[in-house]
Amino acid sequence: MGDHTRERLLVIGGDAAGMSAASQARRRRGPDELEIVVLERGRFTSYSACGIPYYVGGVVGDAEELIARTPAEFRERRIDVRTRTEAVEIDTRAGRVRVRDVDGGAERWEGYDQLMIATGAAPARPRLPGADADGVHGVQTLDDGIAIRRLVEERGPRRAVVVGGGYIGLEMAEALVTRGIEVSLVDGAEQPMRTLDPDMGRLVADAMRGIGVGLHLGERVEGFDTEKGAVTAVRTSARTLPADLVILGLGVKPDSGLARRAGIETGPTGGIVTDRRMRTRAERVWAAGDCVETRHLVSGAPVAIALGTHANKQGRVAGINLGGGYATFPGVVGTAISKICHVEVARTGLNEAEAAAAGFATLSAVVESTTRAGYHPGATTMKTKLVVERRSGRLLGGQIVGEEGAAKRVDGLAIALWNRMTVEEMTGLDLGYAPPFSPVWDPVLIAARKAAERVESDMRDNPL
Amino acid sequence: MGDHTRERLLVIGGDAAGMSAASQARRRRGPDELEIVVLERGRFTSYSACGIPYYVGGVVGDAEELIARTPAEFRERRIDVRTRTEAVEIDTRAGRVRVRDVDGGAERWEGYDQLMIATGAAPARPRLPGADADGVHGVQTLDDGIAIRRLVEERGPRRAVVVGGGYIGLEMAEALVTRGIEVSLVDGAEQPMRTLDPDMGRLVADAMRGIGVGLHLGERVEGFDTEKGAVTAVRTSARTLPADLVILGLGVKPDSGLARRAGIETGPTGGIVTDRRMRTRAERVWAAGDCVETRHLVSGAPVAIALGTHANKQGRVAGINLGGGYATFPGVVGTAISKICHVEVARTGLNEAEAAAAGFATLSAVVESTTRAGYHPGATTMKTKLVVERRSGRLLGGQIVGEEGAAKRVDGLAIALWNRMTVEEMTGLDLGYAPPFSPVWDPVLIAARKAAERVESDMRDNPL
Incomplete structure (x- = not known):
């Protein structure tokens, strides 16, 4: 159960929220007082997911530019980042987390005095025939971005279909247009960007058409045609759109399953419930970022909005509190x-x-x-x-x-x-x-x- | 004393504050209910004084582009604008204003039921030998701007000196640099833009030097050398700067003399005192724009800040109140x-x-x-x-x-x-x-x- 002469903070998730919390806690409490271990499933820490469309479009040259800080840089600050390491179970009673080596598969328990959950969001993937075919990509992780750009540069796809007309869908459509690809966008709603009113959304639709994106609104995606395991077309409720690249931009939801299975309370949005200091309802367990729900300061309702800026702020607040300070995150206004x-x-x-x-x-x-x-x-x-x-x-x-x-x-x-x-x-x-x-x-x-x-x-x- | 079947609003000054007030009052009360007469000393109404440097620099092609609305356009809205007409005396007891025809010199009295004072600001002009010489220009009115641009284009000055390192001085320095003129700037202070702290002002000074402006800071202007009535140099406490064009950007102060002589209260800044609805301390007399003082919402102190945006807002507030509505101007934060x-x-x-x-x-x-x-x-x-x-x-x-x-x-x-x-x-x-x-x-x-x-x-x- 680790070293008992000092406290141990275990952080699950090494992106914006987790690393902000770790950094703030470290600023306030030195390594002799607080050990900080970060468990990260992927290869990267602290990268800009919002930058992925710009990387795919070629506006950003190198994927490394999207990485704010590498695991090695965190280690220099005495934050023990363990990549390719997945948390598979939380035991709040014993204060420990079961951890699996993603590559080797070996498992072990890691103890904690304080636990920070920053598991992020999971993309909504349609349960449709062909959704796992080659050439169908989500846009969630930096690895997704790298895979899409490689495909664009190496295979030279001619026709792409973007499923979902939210921010990420529209930004990816632009990126692919920039690459000279013929792009169609499908959305079940009658307008892109449903967070706008129809009169304002219409202006966005006009602009998308203006840059040459084929908009198919009010059409449901019903499946993907494939050939030898690779996608060849997207079937909608109204038509079949040939495609050698499909981007799924269907939004995300809080990745809170690990917490929920440990009995940590989640709310109506599926996000982990915290107070304004980012404490969950479980003792010694904190949470921040895309995996939590927060309060909308205008409606008063709980909301789960996956945005790096909120994740950074919440992580900072959690880290200040973990470090012995006092800070709160009152909520968002939905910007x-x-x-x-x-x-x-x-x-x-x-x-x-x-x-x-x-x-x-x-x-x-x-x-x-x-x-x-x-x-x-x-x-x-x-x-x-x-x-x-x-x-x-x-x-x-x-x-x-x-x-x-x-x-x-x-x-x-x-x-x-x-x-x-x-x-x-x-x-x-x-x-x-x-x-x-x-x-x-x-x-x-x-x-x-x-x-x-x-x-x-x-x-x-x-x-x- | 005019028509007694309807009220009469007399507005002194036809720029931002006066015309905003007139327009708002007109929107709320038709010509049958309210007669509106505007007395304007100059030739123009409602122009953007802030745009003058861009006109001089050639970024804006035509002086007319700076005019938001002409006297004729106001007359179409049944606002009786009388240009080249100067108010020379206010008689608050009798409710009348003595008016002089700028060109002819004839005088008469005009009665009012409500009076709006929007006399603007007057430029600070140094009482120094040669200050009235040919080639020495203020930057207050559109006529000033037109005169400077004509001089630049027709006489091709080689060397200009800008006196005063505030916003207008710096913007004029840039405009003249753009025109290929060698520009020096003199200010008695140790930094340009005294509204910034020295550490931030230094960055602005560096930028000005970077575009080729010779900065002479901490130097007082002591006089102007002339030859046959035209300026040839600026003498400072440290040197003599040859110049065939001098721009005076020494700031402005409220032009409140007319009001003060009528016994209308002015404050420590020299500006007319009003309440939040823009009423002066005199009955039926309102004021707005550069001629009034307002409250700084951070310091709580009275301030006089000459800016078109405040003039427009205050004029709107006065006009709403004159028109029977309710609006207030609480103050400024000094942006x-x-x-x-x-x-x-x-x-x-x-x-x-x-x-x-x-x-x-x-x-x-x-x-x-x-x-x-x-x-x-x-x-x-x-x-x-x-x-x-x-x-x-x-x-x-x-x-x-x-x-x-x-x-x-x-x-x-x-x-x-x-x-x-x-x-x-x-x-x-x-x-x-x-x-x-x-x-x-x-x-x-x-x-x-x-x-x-x-x-x-x-x-x-x-x-x-």
């Missing part, structure tokens, strides 16, 4: 941002459907404006949509679709949401104005004005 | 942003000196990071500095110096200031992350983390 060729897309908070589901009566405002002063070179057009609570005028969410310089304005909306601002109050915000950066009324302010006017006229038309 | 060639600069809140003057005990954190994921093409380096209150960790101010994609992040800091956030709370902010937009920890979050660590270690080292 996401993406760039597909020249199109920038962002959203935060609740869209109309989400707001209705959360019980809010809403109003919306959509404005078109320019990213810079209209007369300044490089000014582009952008659309900003705000979803607002009726009567109170509280901001509930925002969506942006535009070009260069548009989408990062979502940060302002996210901070306004965080602070429960009303749109009327937002009209006064002191945002940076100069012609190369903004029109005299920043698009965020123009949208807030329009929304405030709608709240006021609704109040006038429908007095209490 | 400013600028781009000089490839260098982006922004600041908000209080810098170290300002925070000390306001009675805050502070800590600071400076971080260097990239604008995008380090591996993403187009990532540039930026420095972010946060000034934080000791103990509480409340954010007091922020400064950014970087390149493409850096400075507009000041908006996030400005909104955090507005909401009195602590840096510890800011570390959790859900900002947009994707490789083309940000590293996995946005620079704002990295800076907040570093600042939070400094607050914590200060607390540990200096227990209460």
